[in-house]
Amino acid sequence: MPHYIKIEMLRMFRNKRYVIFVVAFPVGFYLLYSNLWGSQVDKTTGLKGSVILMVSMAAYGALASSMMSSAVPWAQERQSGWLRQLQITPLSGWAIIVTKLVASLLLVLPSLLLVCLAAVLTQHVSLSVGEWAGLIGAMWIGTIPFVALGLIIGSLLPPDTAQPAAMVGMFGLALLGGLWFPLEIMPATMRSIARALPSYDYASIGWRIVAGEAPQLSSVLGVLGWGVVLGALAVVAYRRATVRA
Amino acid sequence: MSGTRVRRSAASAISLRSVSKGYGPVRAVRDLSLEVRPGETVALLGHNGAGKSTTVAMLLGLVGPDTGRALVCGHDPARAVQDGLIAAMLQDAGMMPGVRVAELVGLAHRAYPSPLPVARALELAGLTEVASRRVDRLSGGQAQRLRFAVAVVADPEIVVLDEPTRALDVRGRAEFWEAMRAYAASGRTLLFATHYLDEVDENAGRVVVMAKGRVIADGTPAEIRGRVGGGTVRFSCDAGHGAFAALPGVTGVEVRGERVLLRTADADVTVRALAAGVLPWRDLRVTPASLDESFLMLTEEAS
Numbered sequence: 001m002p003h004y005i006k007i008e009m010l011r012m013f014r015n016k017r018y019v020i021f022v023v024a025f026p027v028g029f030y031l032l033y034s035n036l037w038g039s040q041v042d043k044t045t046g047l048k049g050s051v052i053l054m055v056s057m058a059a060y061g062a063l064a065s066s067m068m069s070s071a072v073p074w075a076q077e078r079q080s081g082w083l084r085q086l087q088i089t090p091l092s093g094w095a096i097i098v099t100k101l102v103a104s105l106l107l108v109l110p111s112l113l114l115v116c117l118a119a120v121l122t123q124h125v126s127l128s129v130g131e132w133a134g135l136i137g138a139m140w141i142g143t144i145p146f147v148a149l150g151l152i153i154g155s156l157l158p159p160d161t162a163q164p165a166a167m168v169g170m171f172g173l174a175l176l177g178g179l180w181f182p183l184e185i186m187p188a189t190m191r192s193i194a195r196a197l198p199s200y201d202y203a204s205i206g207w208r209i210v211a212g213e214a215p216q217l218s219s220v221l222g223v224l225g226w227g228v229v230l231g232a233l234a235v236v237a238y239r240r241a242t243v244r245a
Numbered sequence: 246m247s248g249t250r251v252r253r254s255a256a257s258a259i260s261l262r263s264v265s266k267g268y269g270p271v272r273a274v275r276d277l278s279l280e281v282r283p284g285e286t287v288a289l290l291g292h293n294g295a296g297k298s299t300t301v302a303m304l305l306g307l308v309g310p311d312t313g314r315a316l317v318c319g320h321d322p323a324r325a326v327q328d329g330l331i332a333a334m335l336q337d338a339g340m341m342p343g344v345r346v347a348e349l350v351g352l353a354h355r356a357y358p359s360p361l362p363v364a365r366a367l368e369l370a371g372l373t374e375v376a377s378r379r380v381d382r383l384s385g386g387q388a389q390r391l392r393f394a395v396a397v398v399a400d401p402e403i404v405v406l407d408e409p410t411r412a413l414d415v416r417g418r419a420e421f422w423e424a425m426r427a428y429a430a431s432g433r434t435l436l437f438a439t440h441y442l443d444e445v446d447e448n449a450g451r452v453v454v455m456a457k458g459r460v461i462a463d464g465t466p467a468e469i470r471g472r473v474g475g476g477t478v479r480f481s482c483d484a485g486h487g488a489f490a491a492l493p494g495v496t497g498v499e500v501r502g503e504r505v506l507l508r509t510a511d512a513d514v515t516v517r518a519l520a521a522g523v524l525p526w527r528d529l530r531v532t533p534a535s536l537d538e539s540f541l542m543l544t545e546e547a548s
């Protein structure tokens with residue numbers, strides 16, 4: 001299985017779309033935004049823009065990666081019949097889905113780490129070792145609901161609709177979750193939508209950690225709850241998708 | 246199964262005993278029995294909907310029979326797949342995009358308990374030269390041989406091919422069968438479903454004809470032709486056209502000008518009667534029934 005995971009990752013790195021949208025975009029936007037607003041200081045938390053933006057763009061990159069590396073490849077493999085070929089090897093259905101999950105999670109790391117690295121190198125962001133570990137750990141494991149969502153999309157839709165569906169899901173979650181614009185400047189209805197979304201809870205955990213505070217229980221429960229619900233749906237969708245037609 | 250695998254432990258490589266499978270109101274396979282000995286090369290022939298794909302799916306444990314029993318090398322099919330005793334190339338089975346040929350075969354290699362070395366599987370499939378090419382950049386023939394490599398790397402006792410040369414050009418087909426014959430020569434069991442009868446003649450030792458979920462004929466290609474019988478007798482003759490239909494063995498007569506074509510159930514009997522007769526025929530030719538004709542007649546009989 002480690003070999004299978006390795007191959008899954010290799011093919012994504014060869015995918016230009018993945019590298020551009022998922023790895024280069026968040027870093028590029030971080031560099032752009034932090035140059036524009038990096039030195040502004042948030043009044044409630046006292047944090048510099050460069051730090052808040054680091055969390056936002058890392059969250060966006062991780063979110064994009066987790067959905068892009070799951071939904072479309074999975075839909076393609078189902079349609080192309082590769083999945084059927086796998087089903088007649090000794091690899092079990094569980095091995096296949098666990099591989100997908102692990103590979104998608106590992107693929108989150110490049111965008112996450114590169115944004116943090118860019119923040120350190122260009123904006124001289126400095127956090128304690130514990131904060132870095134907490135931030136990266138939480139932002140990494142916190143992508144589980146999004147990987148699950150990607151697998152749901154990939155299990156239910158054919159590749160040509162899975163692609164736009166994943167894009168809409170990804171940008172929708174990023175925009176409404178406050179990753180591109182702070183919640184404070186949104187109208188009230190959008191704000192209440194944002195608060196119900198896993199992407200907002202997910203990014204909030206990061207924002208709290210960089211502010212030197214413990215994440216709010218509601219955020220952690222939000223991500224966990226979405227993780228459980230979407231994970232369960234992904235299992236159902238996966239089973240439906242792998243029953244032989 | 247641990248350690249060394251016992252080869253040819255079972256008398257039959259494939260054993261289907263009175264299996265039936267239905268999908269709702271459709272009875273895909275009806276009370277089908279089939280025994281394949283190790284080392285046989287068997288062609289499974291039939292029109293679309295004859296039950297070939299369902300039969301193949303049962304052999305691979307993808308679907309279970311409603312009644313009856315399927316055994317592969319003496320084991321339950323799912324178990325045989327797990328142990329790498331049977332491996333298959335399915336119709337239109339896709340490939341994982343973005344990976345290289347050797348990587349994909351390597352992935353399958355690692356899934357099996359006692360596989361062939363990757364280089365050997367590539368060699369058997371004739372893919373050594375394109376080992377580092379991306380799978381989405383292969384020709385149709387190469388892609389099909391890659392599917393074969395993915396199956397053969399299991400080093401299985403039985404390889405199942407479901408319409409392996411569909412959508413291949415003439416050259417692709419020739420290359421594909423060349424690889425297949427080399428593999429069959431190593432004593433492994435090969436079962437393939439196909440529509441192309443010329444492939445059957447050249448590559449199968451045994452033909453199983455299916456129609457409506459049943460086996461309607463089973464034998465060597467020559468026997469299948471023989472079951473339908475004789476063939477055609479052609480000659481030129483400008484008199485006595487009315488007498489041909491009455492000749493022994495004749496089942497059909499076509500006359501075009503002075504060219505006469507007789508379909509016969511037994512060419513020997515018909516030719517003897519012609520020779521003993523007084524008709525002024527000349528330029529006589531006898532052709533055995535083609536497998537195409539036999540297949541069509543057999544499947545028409547069954548419907």
